[in-house]
Amino acid sequence: MMNQFEFHLNDLLTRVYRSVELMEEQMLRSSKNLNLSINEIHLLEAVDGGKNEESGRSISELSSRMGIRLPSVTAAVNKLAAKGYVEKRKAESDGRVVYVYLTKLGRKADLAHRYFHKKMVSSISASLTEEEKSAMLKGMEKLSRFFDDNLKKKEGHP
Incomplete structure (x- = not known):
């Protein structure tokens, strides 16, 4: 049985998690140019890794970073590629390794998501x-x- 603190902490963690998720969903819906799910936008974020440069991530690196199995990452990457947010390139040194890169559209979506988080954190910090x-x-x-x-x-x- 939870004590008063544990009950309150559990309630807060659950509400905060859900609120951030809902705010992200609202941000995605309000952006007419982004036809992405939350999971897809987080995959774009993992591809970029905060670097904002032209370097890619391997499918297995994305799987590890996100804690998602390889087949699921592969399917998600294929879907994002079909939508024009990422492109896949085989490694020159080993053709079995596939690297994922953000396209111009992918970078734009990732920057919009990062801006959302920056505004959210700035608003919290200000108070x-x-x-x-x-x-x-x-x-x-x-x-x-x-x-x-x-x-x-x-x-x-x-």
């Missing part, structure tokens, strides 16, 4: 004192470590 920001970051870092550690344990990593 906090320096002390609250520090406490929030410390708590979020511990929360992130908790999830990372538990996911690694479930995957069989020490």
Whole structure:
């Protein structure tokens, strides 16, 4: 049975997760030029990796980064390629390896998603004192470590 803190924390985590997801869905729906799902926009984000340059990611690297099985990533990449958001290129050194690159349209969609997150974080930050920001970051870092550690344990990593 959960104590009062655990109950409240569970409620907050669930609501925050769902709220961010709903806000992302609204952002995608309001953008008339983007015919993407949330999962697809997150895959574009993983392809770019915050680099904003002309380097690609292999299908297996995307699978690892996103925690999604190879066949699912391959299917998603093929769908994004058909929509014009990514292009696939075989590695010159090993033709079995496929790299995924954002197209101009893919970079535009990724930048729109990053802008959404920047605005969201700026709005949250503006309402906090320096002390609250520090406490929030410390708590979020511990929360992130908790999830990372538990996911690694479930995957069989020490």
